[in-house]
Amino acid sequence: MKMSAETAATDATQEESKPGANYAEIIYNGIWKNNPALVQLLGLCPMLAVTSTVVNALGLGLATMVVLMGSNIAVSIIRNYVADAVRLPAFVMIIASFTTCIELIMQAYTYELYQILGIFIPLIVTNCAILGRADAFASRNPVLPSAIDGFMMGLGFMFILVTLGAMRELIGQGTLFSDMQLLFGDIALGWKWVVFENYPNVLFAVLPPGAFIGLGLLIAGKNYLDEREKKRIATQKAKDGPSASKRVRVTGQVS
Amino acid sequence: MALLRITSPHTQRAGRRTSWVMQMVILATIPGIVVQTWLFGWGTFINLMIACITALLSEAAILAIRRRPVGFFLKDYSALLTAVLLGVALPPVVPWWVTVTAVAFAIIFAKQLYGGLGNNPFNPAMVGYAIVLVSFPVPMSQWLGVHSMVSAGETLSFMQSLQAIFHQLPVIDSYTMATPLDGFKHKDLLDSQAAFSSIAALQGPSLNSWLWVNLAYLVGGLALIWLRIITWHTPVALLGALLIMSGAFHLFDPSNTATPFFHLTTGAAMFGAFFIATDPVSSCTSNRGKLIYGAGIGILIYIIRSWGGYPDGVAFGVLLMNFAAPLIDYYTQPRTYGHKKAKTGLKVGEDN
Numbered sequence: 001m002k003m004s005a006e007t008a009a010t011d012a013t014q015e016e017s018k019p020g021a022n023y024a025e026i027i028y029n030g031i032w033k034n035n036p037a038l039v040q041l042l043g044l045c046p047m048l049a050v051t052s053t054v055v056n057a058l059g060l061g062l063a064t065m066v067v068l069m070g071s072n073i074a075v076s077i078i079r080n081y082v083a084d085a086v087r088l089p090a091f092v093m094i095i096a097s098f099t100t101c102i103e104l105i106m107q108a109y110t111y112e113l114y115q116i117l118g119i120f121i122p123l124i125v126t127n128c129a130i131l132g133r134a135d136a137f138a139s140r141n142p143v144l145p146s147a148i149d150g151f152m153m154g155l156g157f158m159f160i161l162v163t164l165g166a167m168r169e170l171i172g173q174g175t176l177f178s179d180m181q182l183l184f185g186d187i188a189l190g191w192k193w194v195v196f197e198n199y200p201n202v203l204f205a206v207l208p209p210g211a212f213i214g215l216g217l218l219i220a221g222k223n224y225l226d227e228r229e230k231k232r233i234a235t236q237k238a239k240d241g242p243s244a245s246k247r248v249r250v251t252g253q254v255s
Numbered sequence: 256m257a258l259l260r261i262t263s264p265h266t267q268r269a270g271r272r273t274s275w276v277m278q279m280v281i282l283a284t285i286p287g288i289v290v291q292t293w294l295f296g297w298g299t300f301i302n303l304m305i306a307c308i309t310a311l312l313s314e315a316a317i318l319a320i321r322r323r324p325v326g327f328f329l330k331d332y333s334a335l336l337t338a339v340l341l342g343v344a345l346p347p348v349v350p351w352w353v354t355v356t357a358v359a360f361a362i363i364f365a366k367q368l369y370g371g372l373g374n375n376p377f378n379p380a381m382v383g384y385a386i387v388l389v390s391f392p393v394p395m396s397q398w399l400g401v402h403s404m405v406s407a408g409e410t411l412s413f414m415q416s417l418q419a420i421f422h423q424l425p426v427i428d429s430y431t432m433a434t435p436l437d438g439f440k441h442k443d444l445l446d447s448q449a450a451f452s453s454i455a456a457l458q459g460p461s462l463n464s465w466l467w468v469n470l471a472y473l474v475g476g477l478a479l480i481w482l483r484i485i486t487w488h489t490p491v492a493l494l495g496a497l498l499i500m501s502g503a504f505h506l507f508d509p510s511n512t513a514t515p516f517f518h519l520t521t522g523a524a525m526f527g528a529f530f531i532a533t534d535p536v537s538s539c540t541s542n543r544g545k546l547i548y549g550a551g552i553g554i555l556i557y558i559i560r561s562w563g564g565y566p567d568g569v570a571f572g573v574l575l576m577n578f579a580a581p582l583i584d585y586y587t588q589p590r591t592y593g594h595k596k597a598k599t600g601l602k603v604g605e606d607n
Contacts, residue, residue, distance in 0.1 A: 200352070200391060200394075201390075202356075202390045202391070203389055203390045203391070203392070204386055204389050204390040205390075207389070209389075213364070
């Protein structure tokens with residue numbers, strides 16, 4: 001976890017060194033290249049524990065996203081007024097207050113989902129993805145890029161959570177989008193989609209071990225796509241041949 | 256003096272091809288298969304067919320995806336062996352999709368994703384078994400009873416077995432009964448003597464049927480030892496540990512535990528000892544290691560049977576000891592001829 005936080009930190013310093021924030025890069029980093037769930041492997045505990053259905057995953061994903069965005073904005077605002085020595089306690093305090101807000105909101109509006117997710121809502125505080133982004137990005141960047149970074153990282157996290165939830169719900173129970181009314185109210189009562197009729201419950205996929213295998217498959221899928229993209233770029237380069245204007249260089253690579 | 260000849264663990268003698276070894280192990284299960292078919296009807300046989308087809312298809316599919324030579328690896332019979340072991344381990348009338356799930360998971364996840372034959376840290380057959388045992392507890396606990404014990408009074412016919420496996424057989428309940436281990440597990444407050452005289456699964460014919468199954472696998476296993484495909488170390492250590500554990504606890508508390516004879520002749524004791532625990536890939540390599548490995552499985556089987564959540568513990572015992580196999584191997588390296596005593600583990604602060 002520490003290592004990935006450090007790589008995130010180096011990423012952030014690279015981003016910071018550029019004049020002005022590169023929004024496209026922030027978006028790409030959050031959703032794909034530096035995805036908190038697939039690449040940094042942060043927040044594994046809630047990810048493996050609550051992704052047994054789409055609605056659980058979506059609920060926790062949304063909560064995490066809101067906390068991540070809020071904490072990134074708040075950390076970014078106070079970044080110039082907090083001494084380096086006490087920055088981590090300060091960040092944790094901020095994250096904890098946002099988590100408490102979310103917990104109270106969920107208790108008020110989606111009480112059943114709050115009960116299902118249980119301990120994992122307060123545990124958002126300990127989600128390393130949030131502290132990692134606060135320390136690696138928000139504490140070094142202005143408010144707007146930080147907010148976008150928080151949103152995109154949260155979106156990337158939520159996206160994987162929901163994908164994993166859908167996989168496990170489909171394999172485990174043969175349905176999709178069951179109990180969505182817990183999150184969206186009475187409109188969602190008819191959203192449940194029974195994909196396979198008379199499906200025998202596959203307990204293995206419902207239990208946490210299934211989440212490990214599902215996550216492994218997702219990571220493998222991402223690596224496969226990255227690998228293919230890399231190959232495609234390499235063949236494209238080979239086909240194009242060396243660039244037309246070449247100057248004699250004594251250092252570095254000729255491209 | 257005898258020189259140690261341990262190179263590749265699956266070939267105790269030189270010049271034996273993997274496919275020959277696998278074929279012989281498959282052939283050695285035949286006595287067990289025959290006895291199971293005789294006692295519990297055609298279900299095992301149909302399971303074997305489904306399992307073999309699934310194994311070959313999933314192995315071929317994954318090999319094609321991994322761009323490996325398909326024919327070459329299919330002809331080493333290792334996928335078929337996994338299928339056969341799973342086919343006889345699963346209950347005889349388990350629905351077809353349970354068999355397909357177990358075999359496909361064993362081949363794809365437990366074997367090929369780790370790199371194919373020789374690279375899997377866990378016994379593929381037992382991974383597949385454990386997956387379906389955890390996922391589908393109801394069909395997996397539905398064993399057929401021997402014909403004189405069940406209310407139908409006969410074994411399932413071939414057509415009935417087909418119907419039970421592929422569709423649904425409403426009268427299946429009159430053919431099934433608890434296995435002796437299951438019956439003993441759920442004796443609740445009865446003491447052993449009352450349990451053996453009152454519970455149906457613990458009566459003579461039921462116990463004898465399992466005795467026959469275990470004897471058949473014992474015969475197959477002895478043939479494997481005679482052919483030098485497996486060594487005696489793992490099975491003897493496993494059965495010995497099971498014997499000592501059950502004997503000690505039976506002496507200590509005879510009113511709540513079963514006899515060692517009961518433990519050795521019910522469930523998958525012999526099948527596990529000779530066919531599962533001796534898997535050359537996922538078990539230990541050195542002879543001393545095999546003794547420790549087998550004893551560990553025997554102890555775990557007794558612990559799971561007595562205090563665990565499942566009636567039999569062979570699958571989980573083997574999987575747990577598979578975790579430990581590399582460590583055991585590390586600490587039991589045999590001495591190389593002409594060298595000093597083998598190093599047994601890390602020596603901190605020394606460079607050797």
